[in-house]
Amino acid sequence: MTTPESQPPAPEPSEPSESSEPSVSDQVHRSSAGIAGGVMLLALVAWLGIDALVVGKGRTPWLALAAMIVVVPLVAAFTLRPAVFVGRDRLRVRNPFRVIVLPWGSVASLRSGYSNEVVASSGTKYQLWALPVSLRGRKRAARHEARQTAEGIGRGGSGRRGGLLGGLGGGQGSVRGAAATEGPVRAQTDQVMDDLKDLAERRGGAETAQGEPSVRWAYEVLGPVAAGLIVLAILLATG
16 A cells, blocks of 8 residues: 655745736737838839839939938838837837837837827837828818717607617616726727827836837938939930
């Protein structure tokens, strides 16, 4: 007959720590309209440039090549490149010519006006190119919210009439509950900014989200543009 082995003592319950908070998954925000426009512009530049390279004579192919070296990186920088990377500990903003990394502890505020921007604790402002403000989207959201409000008022009136027959106040209470659950209607980029503000408030005091903002210039964009401008200037000067 064997004796049971001694079992290890049960672990003591640990105090709630920072890891017990809801996980924040990395997200990437881009402008779909900007990407679509960039693809169309690049296709147009490629068509015109290749046509000039193949059909052009004399100095035309060289001028077309130099112009393409300048234009293609610029178009890609302003349309395809911008992105906002949202992480648990930091916000990374990739703009046309710079990459800004801001730990959540260094974010003072996020503002939405005619453009969306993040303000560091030092007072420096960085524009969020990947989250353009859509005035048309705001107007559409305002009309949709007004329509929902009008429909709620109409349902509330019919509910009060029904309450006289089946019970007072039943329809009005259901309308209030529906309005409370739906909440205000927001434009897409405005909703993203609201989410970023909420995340900055929740993660701003975390130990892993502290540090100073860092800015890196996009030399992979500036280098080809500068080279193309130099070649284009030389061709025009020697012509």
